[in-house]
Amino acid sequence: MKLSFLDFEQPIAELEAKIEELRYVQDDSAVDISDEIQRLQKKSLALTKELYGKLTPWQVSQVARHPQRPYTLDYVAELFTEFEEMHGDRSYADDYSIVGGLARFGGQSVMVIGHQKGRDTKEKILRNFGMPRPEGYRKAMRLMRLAEKFAMPVVTFIDTPGAYPGIGAEERGQSEAIGRSLYVMAELKVPIVSIVIGEGGSGGALAVAVGDVVMMLQYATYSVISPEGCASILWKSAERAPEAAETLGITSSRLKTLGLIDRIIAEPVGGAHREPVVAAQNVKKALQDVLKSLTGKSTAELVDERFERLMGYGKFKELAAR
Amino acid sequence: MSWLQKLLPPKINRAAGHKRMAVPEGLWSKCPSCSGVLYVTDLESNANVCPKCGYHNRLSARARLDMLLDAEGRFEIGAEVVSVDTLKFKDSKRYSDRLEAAAESTGETDALVVMQGAIKTVPVVVAAFEFEFMGGSMGSVVGERFVRGVHVCLEQDLPLVCFAASGGARMQEGLFSLLQMAKTTAALTRLAARKLPFISVLTDPTMGGVSASFAMIGDVVIAEPRALIGFAGPRVIEQTVREKLPEGFQRAEFLLDKGAIDMIVDRRQLRDRLVSLLTLLMKQPAVA
Numbered sequence: 001m002k003l004s005f006l007d008f009e010q011p012i013a014e015l016e017a018k019i020e021e022l023r024y025v026q027d028d029s030a031v032d033i034s035d036e037i038q039r040l041q042k043k044s045l046a047l048t049k050e051l052y053g054k055l056t057p058w059q060v061s062q063v064a065r066h067p068q069r070p071y072t073l074d075y076v077a078e079l080f081t082e083f084e085e086m087h088g089d090r091s092y093a094d095d096y097s098i099v100g101g102l103a104r105f106g107g108q109s110v111m112v113i114g115h116q117k118g119r120d121t122k123e124k125i126l127r128n129f130g131m132p133r134p135e136g137y138r139k140a141m142r143l144m145r146l147a148e149k150f151a152m153p154v155v156t157f158i159d160t161p162g163a164y165p166g167i168g169a170e171e172r173g174q175s176e177a178i179g180r181s182l183y184v185m186a187e188l189k190v191p192i193v194s195i196v197i198g199e200g201g202s203g204g205a206l207a208v209a210v211g212d213v214v215m216m217l218q219y220a221t222y223s224v225i226s227p228e229g230c231a232s233i234l235w236k237s238a239e240r241a242p243e244a245a246e247t248l249g250i251t252s253s254r255l256k257t258l259g260l261i262d263r264i265i266a267e268p269v270g271g272a273h274r275e276p277v278v279a280a281q282n283v284k285k286a287l288q289d290v291l292k293s294l295t296g297k298s299t300a301e302l303v304d305e306r307f308e309r310l311m312g313y314g315k316f317k318e319l320a321a322r
Numbered sequence: 323m324s325w326l327q328k329l330l331p332p333k334i335n336r337a338a339g340h341k342r343m344a345v346p347e348g349l350w351s352k353c354p355s356c357s358g359v360l361y362v363t364d365l366e367s368n369a370n371v372c373p374k375c376g377y378h379n380r381l382s383a384r385a386r387l388d389m390l391l392d393a394e395g396r397f398e399i400g401a402e403v404v405s406v407d408t409l410k411f412k413d414s415k416r417y418s419d420r421l422e423a424a425a426e427s428t429g430e431t432d433a434l435v436v437m438q439g440a441i442k443t444v445p446v447v448v449a450a451f452e453f454e455f456m457g458g459s460m461g462s463v464v465g466e467r468f469v470r471g472v473h474v475c476l477e478q479d480l481p482l483v484c485f486a487a488s489g490g491a492r493m494q495e496g497l498f499s500l501l502q503m504a505k506t507t508a509a510l511t512r513l514a515a516r517k518l519p520f521i522s523v524l525t526d527p528t529m530g531g532v533s534a535s536f537a538m539i540g541d542v543v544i545a546e547p548r549a550l551i552g553f554a555g556p557r558v559i560e561q562t563v564r565e566k567l568p569e570g571f572q573r574a575e576f577l578l579d580k581g582a583i584d585m586i587v588d589r590r591q592l593r594d595r596l597v598s599l600l601t602l603l604m605k606q607p608a609v610a
Contacts, residue, residue, distance in 0.1 A: 163534075165554030165562045170572060173582050174553040178534040179507055186508035202491075203503060203534045203553070210504050224491050224500040224531075234413035234493065249409050249496045258408070260497050310508040311469060313501040314462030315408040 003274070006062045009051065012270075015044040048270045055219070058242035060251050061227055063219040064198050068273040070280065071130075072099060072114030072157040075197065078280030079287065080105050080112060088139060092172065095136030097128045097160070098208070100143045105155070105287065111147035113140050113208055114157030117198075130199075131164035134177035137207050141184045144192075153191040153291060156208045161226065163204030178207040185210035186310060191294040191302060193287060195265070196220040196252075197272075212306050213290045214260075216252040217279070218267040222260075223250040260313070263290070353377055355548075369589045378546050378589055380526060382428070383435040383452035386485055390448060390593060391439035399436040399447065399474055400467035408462075409496050417494040424455045432463040433488070436471040438480070442597045442609050447471045447480050451487040451525075451532070458488035460532050461495040465502030468536070472509040481519040481600050486537040489555075490530020503535035510536055519603040521596065524551050524574070524583065542599055543583045544592075545574035551583075 005013035019040045026033050055063070063069070076083050080103035087094040100113035115132065118124035140156075147154045163174055185192060185208075194211030200222030209222075216222060225233075227245035232238045249255065252264045265286045272279035294302070351362050355377035365372070369389055370379040381389075387396075411417040425431055433455040438447050449471050451458040468484070475482050491499040513520050522540025524533070526549035534553050537543075545551060552572035560567055570576045577583045587595050597609050 163553060165558045167559060167563055167565075167567065167571070170552050170554065170559065171580050173538075173580070175533040175551075176538040176582060178553070179503075179536065179538040182504050182507040182535055183511060183539050186504065187511040202500060203531055206500055206503060207534075210508075222497060224496055225493055230493055244413075247409060247411050247413070247496075248493070255497060258497070260501065307508055307511070310501075310505050313498065313505045314465050315406055315495075315498055316403050316462045316466055317406050319402045319404060 004066075004068060006059075006066065008059050008062070009048075012044055012048050012051065015040060015047060019044065045269065052270060056242065057221075057245040057248075057251050057254070058227060060219050061199075061221045061245055063271045064221045066271060066273050067119075069198055070272050070276040071119075072116045072159060072197065074276055075157060075280055075283055076103065076112055076114070078277060079284050080110070083112065086139075086143060089135045089142060091135075091138065093133075093135045095128075095133050095139060096126050097130050097132045097164075098136035098140055100140060105291070108291070109150070109152045111143050111152055111154045112157070113143055113154065114197075115160040115205075115208070117159060128164055130160045131162060132160065132204055132207075133164050133166065133169040134172045134174050137163075137177040137181045140208050141181050144184055144188055148189050151190060153193065153294065154188070155287065156192065156194045156211065158194060158196040158200050158205045158209050158222075159198035159220075160201050160204045161199055162201035163207070178203050181207040182210055186307065187303060189299045189303060191291065191297075192306075193290050193294070195283060195287070196222050196261075197283075201226060210306075210310070212294055212302060212309075213262050215263040215265055215286055215290070216255065216261050217265050217272060217283070218252055219271050220252060221250040222252075222255060223248050354379075371589050376547065376588070378526065378548060380453055380487065381589075382454065383430065383450040383485075386450045387435060387437050387439075387448060390441055390596075391437060391446075392441065392443065394440075396437055396439040399438055400434075400470040401431065403463050403466045403470070404431050405461060405463045407494075408498065409494070411494040411496070413494075420456060420494065428452055428454045430455050432467070433458045433460070433492075434464040434467045436467045438471075438474055438478075441483075441593060441600070444597050444600050444606070444609060445478070445480050446483055446600065447475050448483045448485070450485040453487040453489075453527075456492060457490075458486075458532070459490060459492035459499070460488060460502050460506075461492035461499045462502065464492075465505045468506045469509045472513060475518055476512055476516060479516070479518065481521065481604060482513060483521045483523065483596060483600075484536065484540075485523045485525055486528040486532050487525045488528060488530070488532035490532055500531065503531045506536040507539060510539055519600060521599060523587075523592070523596075525549050527551070529553070529555060538582075541603065542585075544585055544587050544595075545577060545583050546589055546592075547574055547586055549574045551577055 022037050083103040085101040099116045103112045115130045117130035118127035192211040194209040194214045196216040227241040228238045230244040231240040255261045265282050268275040268278045353372040356375035358374040407418045430452045433452050436449045519541050521542045524545040528551045574586050
């Protein structure tokens with residue numbers, strides 16, 4: 001697939017186009033221009049490194065939403081074997097914007113759950129752009145309870161703009177579905193590892209992200225509201241999204257500093273979509289480490305530690321007793 | 323001079339220019355629903371419910387607690403917890419300035435007031451949202467006060483009642499505010515483990531991160547008549563689906579019809595009904 005470039009990557013895009021052109025010329029040229037190509041390739045890599053070394057939060061959110069960014073099922077294919085996808089919430093429908101099922105990680109049985117976006121227009125619509133309806137959360141809860149019953153860890157992949165703001169979603173209890181999912185995850189008796197791989201959009205993301213360990217890919221974002229949404233409410237203009245992205249603190253590095261996530265998973269130069277297999281290997285390594293650290297714990301320890309971790313969220317000050 | 327003023331005889335003209343007999347401010351109020359003109363004291367003595375049409379006006383957290391709890395033996399929980407501006411958040415205004423302004427206008431230090439007390443001698447912890455404090459938005463302080471309320475319930479074997487009135491998570495606290503959804507909801511698992519009831523009362527409005535967390539997870543979920551309750555705001559939905567929303571969409575009656583809540587209770591009966599529910603759940607004798 002041809003690599004597509006974001007607006008801020010235009011200098012790289014121009015270099016890459018030139019390289020492409022030279023390659024084409026080289027095929028029927030008597031002069032050897034491979035040195036020139038190599039030189040340009042090096043330059044392109046250096047430029048990419050430079051650009052990605054100082055991405056603004058707004059640029060990071062563009063990378064997180066890159067149309068070629070690996071989605072949940074791409075990671076599932078690289079990380080697990082014998083993925084047995086399971087469907088439906090058993091009461092209304094199957095929500096294709098959340099996928100889940102049994103799988104094997106190394107030798108171990110695990111339950112995998114994640115938001116799923118679509119690649120082409122048709123699939124995007126089928127997957128509702130990764131925006132779940134209540135059925136999606138209810139399917140996720142059903143699978144989590146199943147994992148609990150058979151004592152296997154749950155691995156969740158987070159990548160959604162948010163829960164779907166639709167009439168039917170409200171009619172079928174979007175709020176209750178999200179709230180209930182938070183509740184189920186808080187008390188689930190098996191390890192939960194959550195990985196934000198793209199967009200961690202608000203309640204729709206959190207609903208499957210209450211983990212014992214929460215990790216983020218380097219250029220993923222995790223936020224209470226999208227920068228555009230925040231800008232249009234507080235600045236009354238979506239144009240101010242870059243400022244909102246800055247002040248909301250949505251990047252992996254910022255959230256790690258704030259103590260709200262546990263680990264950042266490095267991405268290849270230029271983002272996970274440049275080398276999806278390398279990105280998946282990094283995720284695999286991190287997941288191996290984390291699962292290993294969680295397996296020794298008793299159920300009570302696990303649930304208590306998760307509870308204490310949840311209770312620790314928040315920044316406030318305490319006035320002296322009056 | 324406009325044509326009307328030219329037309330009017332000088333005497334009437336003068337009278338129109340003068341202020342009419344001063345009517346003391348805040349003595350009368352107009353019902354936003356039936357447009358009935360009401361004497362403010364009548365409205366207040368009727369739990370802020372319009373005596374003519376039954377419209378439930380919004381209530382402040384303190385007024386709510388005052389109306390509900392017995393006068394004796396009230397202790398506020400978590401008042402010592404106050405906000406900090408961790409992100410140094412600034413849009414058109416600084417978050418710290420917004421906090422100050424909200425404190426000034428409401429007399430509260432944040433959007434949740436938690437109090438231990440009794441309803442008709444039945445001991446409880448009650449949490450009430452102050453919608454006028456930044457739209458009742460939930461940030462770290464709201465989450466922490468809620469959890470401290472739960473903690474008192476656990477220590478003293480008390481049930482919890484929460485009155486929600488909130489636009490959702492407090493954006494100015496970024497991800498901290500989102501995570502309060504998980505924090506507050508997780509606290510409920512401990513109440514459940516001890517078989518202590520949690521009754522959630524949804525008042526106008528209960529939206530976003532508050533509705534999509536503890537508020538919908540009550541053992542009993544009650545709504546006040548006509549309260550707006552939902553996850554996404556009606557405007558956002560309208561913009562997304564590009565169609566007109568059905569009549570009464572996201573109102574308490576709509577949620578009852580869709581099976582999302584247990585009951586709608588008129589504010590004037592709420593005290594008695596809560597006592598019934600609490601004593602039934604806790605298997606205590608009826609209170610006269």
